Amino acid sequence: MSAIRLLVLGAVRQHGRAHGYQVRNDLEYWGAHEWxxxxxxxxxxxxxxxxxxxxLLAHDVAPSTAGxxxxxxxxxxxxxxxxxxxxxxxxxxSYDQSMDVLSAGIGFLVDLERDEAVALLxxxxxxxxxxxxSVTEHYTPSDGPESLGHIGEIMNMWxxxxxxxxxxxxxxxxxxxxxxxxxxxxxxxxxxxLAEGQRNPYATGVxxxxxxx
Numbered sequence: 001m002s003a004i005r006l007l008v009l010g011a012v013r014q015h016g017r018a019h020g021y022q023v024r025n026d027l028e029y030w031g032a033h034e035w036x037x038x039x040x041x042x043x044x045x046x047x048x049x050x051x052x053x054x055x056l057l058a059h060d061v062a063p064s065t066a067g068x069x070x071x072x073x074x075x076x077x078x079x080x081x082x083x084x085x086x087x088x089x090x091x092x093x094s095y096d097q098s099m100d101v102l103s104a105g106i107g108f109l110v111d112l113e114r115d116e117a118v119a120l121l122x123x124x125x126x127x128x129x130x131x132x133x134s135v136t137e138h139y140t141p142s143d144g145p146e147s148l149g150h151i152g153e154i155m156n157m158w159x160x161x162x163x164x165x166x167x168x169x170x171x172x173x174x175x176x177x178x179x180x181x182x183x184x185x186x187x188x189x190x191x192x193x194l195a196e197g198q199r200n201p202y203a204t205g206v207x208x209x210x211x212x213x
Contacts, residue, residue, distance in 0.1 A: 003036045003100040006091060008046045009076060009084040010108045012056065014193045017075045019061075020044050020210055026193045029200050030107060036100035044210030047074055055080035088112070092120040095127035095162070106172075110190065114176060114183040121173050128166045132159060 011023045018026075024043050032038040051058045057077050060070040076084065089112075091105030109117055136159065148155075175181075182189045194200055 003032075003091075003098070003104040004038055004042050004046050005050065006084065006087040006101070006104045006108070007032055007036065007038055008043060008050065009055065009080055009087070010104070010111070011193065012047075012074050013076050013081070013084060013111075017059070017073045019071045019073045020047050022194070022196070023047065023074075024208075024210075025200050025203060028203050029194055030192070032100075032104075033204060035103055040206070040208035040210055044208070047072075050080065055083050084108075085111075089120055092117070093123040093127065095124060095131050095165075107192070110181050110183045112183060113185055117183060118173055118176055121169050121176075125166050125169050125173070128162050128169070132162045132166075135159070 007027055008023055011026045012018050014026075015022060020043065024040055027033065027038045027043065047056065050056045051074065054077060056074045059073045059075070061073050088105055088108050091101045092109070112120070135155065176183075
């Protein structure tokens with residue numbers, strides 16, 4: 001699973017309608033260009049591809065007063081909304097998701113209802129624990145990884161990553177169950193997108209041809 005589809009769909013949904021540069025600006029505001037493959041080229045490519053696939057509806061809007069080409073604004077379709085929630089749920093439950101996919105999922109966690117978010121995160125903990133149990137039963141020597149030489153450190157690293165991932169997820173579950181954050185159906189959520197023209201202090205400032213479209 002690629003994080004870019006989830007990130008782009010989620011950013012468009014938060015605006016209602018957004019042009020490509022707004023989506024890029026939001027993702028740079030979240031630092032996604034540092035922890036994922038959300039670079040300008042991949043963002044604009046994803047927007048065009050998902051419009052072709054029927055996940056986004058493209059609208060040509062009036063050109064700028066400077067006489068530039070018409071800018072395209074996007075909004076999610078019903079199919080796009082379903083795809084977004086499918087990707088979101090998968091990102092939160094799978095124990096073997098890459099960090100960028102899990103990070104994207106956490107970024108849109110509050111688009112779910114609180115009870116569902118907790119249930120999905122508990123599925124993730126159970127999957128991590130199941131994987132760990134199956135691996136340690138067959139591959140980790142009882143006297144530690146050193147008996148396999150430095151190769152044993154590979155499994156040692158994965159086991160420690162699983163343990164820390166499960167611990168962090170349990171902490172997040174506890175915070176959510178204690179009332180943290182505003183989830184779907186509970187009121188006005190935290191606004192994580194920039195308004196049109198609002199300065200982005202984390203923007204890379206590197207121009208891209210897609211910025212004008």
